[in-house]
Amino acid sequence: MKHKKLVAWGMTIALAAGLLSGCGKSDDSGSSSNADSGTQSTTESTDANAGGNAAADDQAGGADTAEGTEKPYEGVELTFWMQSYGSDPSIQRAALDKVTADFKEKTGITVNYAINDWSSANQKLTLACTGGEAPDVGDVFFTKSFALMSSEDAGLMVINDVIEDMGGESTWLAAGKDEACVDGDWYGVPWRFDTRVLLYNTEDFEKAGITEAPKTWDELIEVAQKLTETDANGKITHAGLAWNSDMGRYDQAWFSMLAQCGGTMMNEDFTEFTFDSEEGKKSLQFLTDCINKYNICSNSLDASYSALTEFMGGNVSMIFGATGENKRDIINAAPQMDGKVASAPLPTATGTEKNAIAFSAPISIFKTTQNPEAAKEWVKYFCSEEVQLYMSQQLNVLNSNVKVMQDPYFTEDEWLKAFSETALNSQSGDMPLTTWSQLDAWPDGPIPNMCAKIVDGQDIDAAIAECLEKMEAIGY
Amino acid sequence: MEKSKGGRQAGLEGGFWDRHTPFIMLLPAVLAVIIVSVYPTLRTVGMSFFDKSLLSREEPFIGLANYAEAFGKTELWLYICNTLFFAIVSLVLGVALAMYVAVKLIKPLPGKGFFRAMFLTPWVTPPLVASFTWRILFSENFSPINSILLRLGWIKTPISFLNSTDVFLGFLSIPLLMLVIINVWSIFPFLMVMFIAGLQTVPTELYEAATMDGAGKIKQFWKITVPCIRPVIAVSVLLELIWQFNNFNISYMVTSGGPLGRTKLLAVEVYQQAFTNFRYGYASAVSVIMMLVAAVPAVLYVRSSVKDLQ
């Protein structure tokens, strides 16, 4: 009885105290000034103690540390957030365990990593940049949005010195700079890279007597027509082509099409949208024609539809816009497809334009860190060629580092070759705008919404006009 | 300890602690609810009058502009229609199914415990798991439902349950109906439990007497069962209705509101405005609208509960 009462009272008091301290602080936490919130992130890092690095080596081989001295950061702890990558989370955990253990041995810094799922990643990073819980170092996307969201004491830190130390901007592919650099300031070190290729079923190709992957849109249509089967009513039973879409999301496929007919999303200085152009309309027309005119691609806004699973199920011969990890995903989930998956650069309107869009993502340091220097050491180590090559192999991702992408792992692999070729002939996919995450928000941001409407058979001009109007309302 | 000691010494008149025991007993729950539930809600109401967004430093007071914007959008009316349809239809179907099953499972036939336990499982299935599975069940090419129908020869090509964007009556689409089915699946166990519990309190003598009088099964149901468990029905229906107005899980996790917003409910709109667009002010306004929509059944509920007590 006494205990229960005590518990009840304890809770009450705790909650009441919560109210008092919560009220005072929370009012300004959404906006700029919240100096104290940042300081808490490191003290909490023990919660996320994931590595369990019992590597109790103390002062072994200090000669080859970055500073060339004894480990100056002995005992420092950092938190590192990363999204989940690859087809098996346990591989990612093992890889991070190894890299953080090596790093600890080298510098004495303990890196506690936390892997966040994609469903809440955008939320978490936004809160981190606006006064919520932030790690010391994090794997970021939509970099410019986050950089612009950041305030005096929260958000992404400018780390031009790290970029200099790592050899300047030429170390990375152009997409790296596009993503991580705002007005000459670097907000992160590019690591992951992402571009799109054509994925096809070699067995289907053989059966239809097709020997070469299509290089132009006309060839793509022709090949797809050969591969498509329909029933008596004209309904597709086996589609030659599928836009790589999940849950009715077509914006990414369209960005590549826009690049393939020489169009751009925005003007050079990113002040105006330019897709209301000949090229823009042509690409959108192509998006809908393959579905509604040539009947080579299923119309699906169905939330349960995923191009990749359709490919696994043998309902689709080609996927337009496949990503690097797709092959392993397919073979893991549908082993019957082993040996039948191949890639080629995406076809373009006439065969001479850019093949696809490309994305890069950086590793950034948050201003709230207590140990900026140690954090920089970690970023340099994590983004070094050696570690990046290792991570790329483990996580099935491409890399922004030019030298890493020149490694035989990328250039000589049958599947990855198409990616390294496309990497050199691509244009940026994400626009450097604060509101980009809203403009391209799935499912109801203006751009995905426009693409979905066009796929659904609505008028292109009207859809573009509506999209531009909505973007105007959001602002950019 | 002090409380009880004081009480014992002072007897019926009671000391300070004893006299205030009833009030003190309220405190933990009431304070907790006020701090963690009411206070954030009031903040939300307050926020709905500001143009608050994570993306901008200023948050100017803009009066009713958020509400004006919301009601100015045709989409919002669609979402309100979707929400009302979703809540009411899934409730009606859920109550019908739950009542049907409850009446069956009150009979003293073997296996009733087994069936009761089995029918309760949707309730304890985490919504993420249920939604993922239902999404596959309603997919075009990987659904066992389609496989069965194809094999039976009832259909020639697989049905795509969640793809159609055609609307009837201005808002109603096939995907929305599918979500209603999923929702019935997930809400009927709760209703069933309530109804079974209610039915157990109905004295069998009443039925025996009615049977003697020659009243049929259906007549018995309406004349005896329903009046006897009316309070149970009223409470669970009203509560469930309010919960369904606020339902978020099914629409968000199965279709994310798609295709083209056809299955979007108000709660999903609130979530997307708040967590994708970070427009807290606007999202707050939409959630206040949501509360107002749900307030109608809620006021009925509160009034009937309070009245019954007096």
Next chain:
Amino acid sequence: MQIGACGLKPADMERPPGFAGFRREHGIKMKKTKRIRKVIEIIRHYLALLVVSIFVLLPYYWMIVTAIKPTEEVMVSPATLLPSRIELSNFGKVWNFLPLGTYMKNSLIVSAVVTIVSVIFATLCGYSISRFIRRKAQKGALILMLCTQLIPGIVTMISLYFIMFNLKMNNTYQGLIIAYVVWAVPFCTLMIKGYFDAAIPREIEESARVDGCSQFRTFFDICLPISIPGIISTAIFAFILAWNEYMWASILLSGDKLKPVSVGIYDFIGQYGANTKMALTMTAGIFITLPAMIIFGFLQKYLISGLSAGAVKG
């Protein structure tokens, strides 16, 4: 309380109809036609239950079939209804794939604490409301509990997040527990109040008071022990709420050290919302659903009898 509609007290109703009643109902002169009619009725009874069972079990059937199919049969279209042979490797693989054990431990800890704390809060509050409803504070508390059912949880989560963050309660069990307790308490309070109203006669307490017991002693020593059935059914509600919640957990926690199973499925979703690991997802789904299902299978009897005695008057 409201059973008054039928003019009987709950104690009189504990008697379930039973076979005896059934026989009596159908008269002593049970003729052959009547017997046949009865057989048909029983067949119809089970047939109806079977149809409902199919609807209820469909997702579970698919979860299990997908999990035990050989890998090359999972992604086949149109889907095959049964596996050609049973392969159990997924059940081992999934534990390596995501830290399911940790997730379950987290869920159990959080749900258990939430259940205990909410039951304590709700019992105290519900008892006070039930016995002293004529006082202002109690009436106010009742209305407060009813009104909170109205609040859409989603948007308040932002305010709540910053409150918790400033209290350093993000990435802690406490952050989850406090929120879940508060979401569970109103409904639990209403339930337990209904139970005290209907199932515990005031006379017992009055005599105790005459004997000089303090109010709290009366409640604790006299009322509480005989309210166990009502408390159990209340506890079940709190447990399920905490077990199923995922949105708050996904906002409040980072990394997977403290993640509950209800969010665990998110681990399968890729960057663009795709989930290609169908078989493993379904296997994880089975493991995630199973514990609560087992607990529930055993407790459903108490849930219903507790509710029933309280005449489920919210």
